[in-house]
Structure formats: structure tokens, C-alpha cells
Amino acid sequence: MISTNATIGKKSIIGKNVTIGNYTTIEDDVIIGDHTIIENNVSILNGARIGEHCHIHSGAVLAGLPQDMKYQGEYTTVEIGDRNIIRESVTINKGTNTKKVTRIGHNNMIMANAHIGHDCEIGNHCIIGFGVGMAGEVIVDDFANISGLTGIHQFSKIGEHCIVSGLSKVNKDIPPYIIAAREPLSYAGINLVGLKRRGFTLAKLDELKEIYRIIFQQKRNTSYAISFIENNFKQTIERDKILDFIRQSDRGIIKGYHE
Template sequence: MFIRTLLWGTNITLGNFTTIEDDVIIGDNTCIGNNVTILSGTRIGANCQIHSNVILGGIPQDLKYRNEYTLLEIGDDNMIREFVTINKGTASKMKTVIGNSNLIMSNAHIGHDCTIGNNCVIGFSVGMAGEVQVGDWSNISGLTAVHQFSIIGEHTMISGLSRVVKDVPPYIIVAHDPLQYLGLNLVGLKRRGFDSKKLEELKAIYRILFQEKRNTKFALQLIENEFEQTIERDKVLDFIRHSKRGIVKGYRE
């Protein structure tokens, strides 16, 4: 097996008492704080900030792991705060992937084979089990626990202290226990440039899905028949139809 040696970009800042193993790549202008541990198989992009006591590329906390060669890939412009731990992949997907321009707050844990998109916020002390998928522009608030294999759609907001055991469709806010739909993520969507017409379309789609208490299969067919085809409509339909574990609940009685 071919193992890369340590490859450095330019203008890298390295703190005191930091350990970096072989087979690590670090991009330009990345700043690494004190007492950081970066283990073999880790790839870090450019312009990242890795704060003190972070551990990257740790061995997966999965009993199926058999020391196979896997990776942790971290994109550009990420900020990873104190005491974050991110494990590398297993034979399942061979790598854990963190996209670009994410903020991962202190004490968060991201397990093996997870995929985090771009422009996400992972709140403090979020615990994310293995093989979770998180879409772009998602915001997972502090002290949330995310069950393995969960899928979180893009532009979502998950309130703090939540327990995610079902898939979360795109564009919405969810909260409570059990987790339930509370409405559109209006603040986030407006910040991303969604206009009033698009917001009304999404409100109407989710009203049929969650508020009118229809069978999910029938609701999806109704949405497909009654709404003009758009990127957003199709993302909602595709997400729910491909969910293997089911989606969050609608409004509580």
C-alpha cells in the first residue's frame, strides 16, 4: 500500500504541542492551534482554522472497523473549534467528508463515514453517529444527538437538545422530542435569497405533507400533480421517496 508523506502548503501556522502523523495533507494558509492531533489519512484544505485540542482522523468508533486504509477529507475555509473530534471512514464508504465553509463548534463529534455539505453550522456538543448525511446550509444546534444513517436535508434548522432518529427533509425547522416539523426555515431561506413566491410554494407543499394528515404516498402524488415542476419541489419529493427510515413527524396533536 502506498502511503503519502506529510505534505504542507504555504503559510501554515502550527501551534505548540501539536502532533501530525505521516500521510497527512494540509492546504495553504491553514492555521492549526495548540495540542491538536492530526492522524494519518487526514486531508485538510486551504484557509482552515483548526483550534486547540482538536483530534482529526481518529480511528472509527465502530466494532466492524478492521484497520482498513480510510480517509478523512476536509475542504477549504472551514473553522473547527476547540475539542472537536472527527473520525475517518470505514470499509462502508472509505472516508468521512467535510465540505467547504463550515463552522463546527466546540466539543462536537462527527463519526465515521459522515458526509457534511457546504456552509453548515454544527453546534457545540452535537453528537453525530456514523454514516450521517448533512445537506448544504444546514444548521444543527447545540447538544443535538443524531442517530447513525440519518439524512438531514439542505437549508434545515434543527433546534438545540433535539434527538434526530428520522430523516429531516430540506428547507424546514424541526424541534422537540420526538422530533417534529415546525415550519419553514424562513430566516435561513431569506438569507439565501429565496423570494416570497418560492417560500409560498414550499409552505403549500409542506402544508399538504404535514398538516392535512394525508397518507404520505397520497400526499406526494398530490404535490406532484398540483404543483408546477421546480427544483425545490422535486428535491422535497425525491428526498421523501428515497428515505429509508422515514421522515420526522408533522405537527403534534
């Protein structure tokens, strides 16, 4: 199941039932979990840690050096969890001294020609569309769906259960459970279809709609909205996730569609 044309580092650790295609290169400081499929012409470089049952398609380059001027050759890694699909020509750079690791969770699909920069953190069950460009230190929470050809500014954060429309320019944080669309990027409602598919009740969807109505459609500032929601809405996990996300946003969140 390992091509005789592949170049495999003698110190690399390859799990059971791993498939490695023609002209793939795997360097010494690499760990690959059981049952992973690696297609032709893949480059898996020093510092890559890949889980089980992944499928890595032709032309991908994993654990390339960070494209960051502050990187001075320090030891860093890329950690990729289980059951990830990484399509053709995806590039994932390893970390810098800031976080020392670029981390991908489990059950993600990263589509062709996407780039994930140094020190990024991607959760579980995410879809990263074709040609997405993700600069350094971006955080993407679970179940996020980032559509094709989106550009994401460094240090941006994308909340869980979000959808970001194609060709978007992300330079502000995107709170959880919503659709981000239009130009400039702004709130376009909650992610109704995705949330229903994941078992959110109608009552919960109504709660989220009302919270975001206060955040994005009232005419006062965000601090007022946070205070109002905290004092007038029942405490729930989702309410607190939204408020905590906004409070912790250094870049500020995207705007409402009326602005």
C-alpha cells in the same frame, strides 16, 4: 510559523503559509493546504486531508480511528475542504470499509466538542453546534444548521437549508428547507429567516409552505401527499428536491407537529 514544539511527520505534506502551534502532532500520512492555521495541542492523524484557509482550534483530533466494531484496520481517510472552522476539542473519525471516507465540504463551522462519526458526509456552509453528537454514516446537506447538544442517530439524513433546534434527538430524516423542533422531533415550519437571507423570494417561500402543509397537515399518508404534490404543483427545483428526499428516505421523515 511552525512551532519547534510541534511533532511533524517527515512524509506529511504541509502547504504554504501554514501555522502550527505548540505541542500539535501531525502524522506522516497527512496533507494540509495553504494558509491553514492549526492551534496548540491538535492531533492530526494518518489519513487526514485538509484544505486551504482552514482554522483548527486547540484540542481537536482529526482522523481518529472509527468507533465501529466492524472496522478492521483498513485504509480510510478524512477529507476536509477549504475555509472550514473547527473549534476546540472537535473529533472527526475517518471512514470504515463502508464508504472509506468521512467527508467535510467547504465553508463550515464545527463548534466546540462536536463529534462527527465514521463515513459521515457534511456539505457546504453548514453549522454544527457545540456538543453535537453525530453517529456514523450521517448525511448533512448544504446550509444545514444543527444546534447545540443534538444527538443524531446513525444513517440519518438532514436536508439542505434546515435548522435543527438545540437538545434534539434525531432518529428520522429531516427534509430540506424546514425547522425541526419539539419532543419528539417534528416539523415546526419552514426555515423562513434563513431562506430569506439566502435570497428565496416570497413566492418561493409560499410554495414551500404549501408543499409542507400538504405533507405534514393532511390526514392521509405520505405517499398520498407525494402523489398530490406531483400532480397539482408546478414542477420546480425545490419541489423535486423535497419529493426526491422523501422517496429516498430509508428511515422515514419526521412527523408533523399535529401528530
